[in-house]
Amino acid sequence: MRRRTFLAASSAAAATSLVAGAALGQAKSPLLAEWSGPYGGVPAFDKVRVADFKPALEAAMAEELAEVEAIAANPQPATFENTIAALERAGRAMNRVQTYYGIWGATLSTPEVRGIQTEMEPKLSAHSDRILQNARLFQRIDAVYQRREHLNLTSEQKRLTELRWNAFVRAGAKLTPEQKQRVAAINQELAGLFTTFSQNLLHDEDAYVLYLKEPDLEGLPVDVRAAAASVAKERGRAGEYAIANTRSSVDPFLTYSARRDLRERVWKTYYSRGDNGDSHDNNAAIRRILKLRAERARLLGFPTHAHWRLRNNSMAETPEAATALMERVWPAAIARVREEVAEMQAIAEKEGAKIRIAPWDYRYYAEKVRKARYDLDMNEAKPYLQLEKLREGMFWAAGELYGFSFHPVTNVPVQHPDVRVWEVKRGPQHVGLWYFDPYARPGKRSGAWMNAYRTQETFDGKVTTIVSNNSNFVKGAPGQPVLISWDDAETMFHEFGHALHGLNSQVTYPTVSGTRVFRDYVEFPSTVNESWLSTPQVLNRFALHHQTGKPIPADLVAKIDRAATFRQGFDVTEFLASALIDMKLHLAGDADIDPDAFERDELKKLGMPEELVMRHRTPQFGHVFSSDGYSAGYYSYLWAEVIALDTVEAFREAPGGLYDKAVAKRLHDTIMSKGNSVHPREQYRAFRGREPDVKAYLRAKGFPTT
Template sequence: MKKIMIAISLAAVVSACDSPSKKGADVNPFFTEYTTPYGIPPFEDIKFEHYMPAFLKGMEEGRAEINAICQNPEAPTFENTIVAMDESGKLLRKVSSVFYGLTSANTTAQLDTLSKEISPLTSTYSDDIWLNPVLFARVKAVYEKKNELGLDKEQTKLLEETYKNFIRGGANLPEEKQAILRKLNSDLSMSQIVFGQNMRNEEAAYKLVVDSEKDLAGLTSTQIANAAKAAEAAGLKGKWVFTLHKPSVLPFLQNAENRSLREEIFNAYINRGNNDNGNDNKKAVKELIAKRLEKAALMGYDDYASFVLEDRMAKNSKSVFDLLDELWTPALKKAKEELADIQKEIDKNGKNFKAEGWDWSYYFERAKKAKYDLDDSQIRPYLKLENVRDGVFYVSNKLYGVTFTPLKNVPLPHPDAEAFDCKDKDGTHLGVLFMDYFPRANKKSGAWCGSYRSQGYENGKKITPLVTVVCNFSQPAEGQPALLNADEAETLFHEFGHALHGLFKDVNYKGVGGVPRDFVELPSQVMEHWAFEPEVLKVYAKHYETGEMIPAELIEKMSQSGKYGQGFATTEYLAASYLDMDFHVLKDVSADFDVLAFEQKVLGARGLLTQIPPRYRTTYFNHTMGGGYTAGYYSYIWAEVLDCDAYQAFVETGDLFNQEVAQKFRKYVLTPGGIDDAMDMYINFRGKKPGTDALLKNRGLK
């Protein structure tokens, strides 16, 4: 009776919100076809009150579509079961793409609360599909006849993936265990949301307030101006505020002469989610690890990593640890050499202290200057944001012939974003690209690429994607240009690789649109290789004031120093990758499990330098604790083995824009989605499996 009453109340909410008597201005935008250019969501017309009714109606329609498949009196076929499933849930996808895109890039307290309300509903909706015995029986009947159906490669892959999703979704479990799985899935979904919101709230809450101008010594005029602007926004006019957003904290650690203030903000940064307050994440982590292990055991696996990796290129945890171990020793050796250089700089300046974590960035810049006569301030003037963006466009055009034309008067996910019409070399529309560059208090940290609509087909017509690249670059002072550092420029190339992957994908079925997590970074990371090639720098690296091309001697210095710092970068990355895996190969999580003691134990045992925290400590490791890269943070280095080897395919021809190689990469890697096995895709492109030599050389570890 309770379930019936809930269903009636939900239906009432949906019907009330979709009443034909409503005025046109009040119609829920999700319930109509978008009439905007390119079918872009009408972001300004979508209000908070539109989301829940759209989610509810989307789930109602999706359930009706699934029920229709189950009740079909005809024998199960590929078309009436597998394709019908793939096409179901259109409205739910429509609202989800907007909602989750905006809660990452432009959230509000209302949206955060709504995320928690929606989480158990969508978890139940998903479980109702994968644990539906009638639906599974129909899918299984088709699967068992797959060799008799005359399916092509893409259809076969869709059938195999659909069947596998049922198995991994618990369809073969007895009813009592399915009930346990449902509860675990709901709890995990909620815990991941809570973890991410805590982390974002923690970052937004912290402020390092500087009230003495002498404490700004070493900072650039732009950094000082931005801090003054942040202080004014916080009601602290006349002071300076620094936050835990990377464009604020990292330059401060790099440039601020005041060591005690560096220590303060460094400790705040590495203790996000670990302050025993309302945003503390230790409890959430413990619950996540324990419930993931419980789910793995329920599904018949020894640990959660085994459950996850079975479906990825790595296949098992041994393959992951073997790769990490191969890189750890040379990376740690290089990091110790860099630490020695840093200590020399400290000693040279007459200081009497041992280098600590808050000293690394500050003295590393000075060590780099001493070795190569190069520092960040020499490079930034040539990396104006718009020029770097045009450099990315140039590389994409040279490789694939695509063009990017600014779009005006189209809906934007945020007023700061910009939009581009992307066309193929033959003039065919590929999709729309949004780019959103600067941090906001309500934007999650980091950089990512997503979509407000994925590529697909409807009634035989291709639906082009709406791709978004979101970053958190250093924001310029008012009236000043945005000048990127080298890492930010490389990040833009990286995320653009993801964007090209989304724009070039061409599959008929949504169920084969994705690739394994440890393959997905190949398209993005391979783009990084072009960022600082002299041939490319000469095109986009122009001085923001004079327009003068970057000098050849500066390019040479960049080339010579390019691998300096890889000890630190590789070690901090590997430390986080180990941490992710170590949590998820646990076979037991005791009631008194201490997540930070565990972190210290496993990283200390490997000899991680105390001056180098892992790139993400446990309480703000959203990649793994927030989902997405769970037992998968190693994916970046796994894919780097691929991308370094792939780039060599261009280098070996003597032409970094070799058209034959570029077209093969597009055909075999960027276009087919997940139709082929990931390693098969790579071998189709390269003609062989990759080795680690190119990666080690690229990072200067060999």
């Protein structure tokens, strides 16, 4: 969940008037109230009304402005306690309101919610800039920063001071008043454009649905048919079958449907999201976003947006370093694609299909190759991959590695009937809460992700974390288990890895807690966690047939293991294409870019195989254009996977393998518990004793290491 911090008013008079607004909002809106109830307080989801969002946000902004104005106006000399620590205490009501606001925007969106987002996002951006550009406040932060080596600070306090100072400088604290004003205007316009982009994408995901009849289902397994029937029923078309315009619905269809005409139709609809030339087309918004980002970077003293994003804000530090890693992997990836396509084409010709492999054929014929080469049909694994059993497997592995236990609770309110909650303990000690929202529904953005509703901290008393995992599985019929693919199971373990990063946090200050780390480091612990899915300890206990209860056969597991590097050309290339285009877009400076043409031309220069496309085409690239989030940073998944697979090799080298207690403890002590209280590079050196080695990644993908 986004958390806007460091906010201040420009004058005491403004703060005085805003205090009255805060008091009025506090009296009227339960969204501002401190969380009460068990477990140190929980979100009051049962009291949320969409109509309360706007007044609650406005009141929270007013309260935060008053809090930080007191810090900026403090007549006493700046100290860590009265400046840096005081800022850690500010904005608590804002955090609570934004938890609700973010959840509804991402998982319970309606026209009313989207209208509020359109109005409030620019206001929230302006609110952020009031502090990040506040000269008096920055003077106090700078005073502490300049004396940080002589203040007898703990290492975490020193790290927090440096992060605070860097956040202000990166936002323009040293600019002239005129430059600050322009940066603030850019940020407000960007906030509106991000909202427009997201809402356009959500519209196309909700609006475009392919309805099918029984004869259209050739090749689809029973569970995929059942899921499609469930989607149709939810949309008022009982007796039909529906392929929703989301990855969790589209991917199985493209993998198994024998109807090439329908595969093409579904593929084109999915990869045209945000690119249909209508009122929900995203190309104009992207063009403007790129222009504004380039202008802002120049104002802040950087040649491009990519340089601004990475400097002092990533492990890579420079676009050149990030690009060098991508270019190291790219030739091997596209070479593997050529091999994969050749195998698929041979099978198509043997079957007399008389086609040339196209993007909508890749997944379908890849499965045929998998069957021919490894005698493996991944659909054979699906009856053993029950959503709830795999959730239990995630819990069990987390217990083995980190000593956690998970206990279902029903005494807390939830935002939707599908959401369930578990208390997390380590021995008798309460660690936090885990919320699980697994199913797709209208108004919920596609994909899978983790949120922190509340972060762990101890500096004003112990506060435990509340984390959530969110997915988009198609809900099964009542009483029937939800069966998922192997890829979806890996995604579950990945996102749960983010939750474990938050649950393991043991720091003092909230700003450096849990997953609040550099973008190219945050995906590292989650990627590591994928590795425990395929261990015999998990599969034998939790990959159980949904009818017989028998564990997944050992020979099937062996086949999956032998096929571990299968289709890596496709998987790596579609990702890297997105990451490279993201970086190239943000290294282009203030060039006037036609997003579709830029994507097409740059991919051609890269030698992109025509049989597949970017994982996220530019008009639907929410990571990059729904916020500044992963902009010039989508490479982070590769960077993090390199570190993750090097970490996995550390386990494999140990006597206990992936469950080696000593390595798990070292991982917890040096990385999982540290949040951002220690620089990520120092964390990894402490764990591994050296810098990460890319060769572990190349070996895992089956690529040459030279």
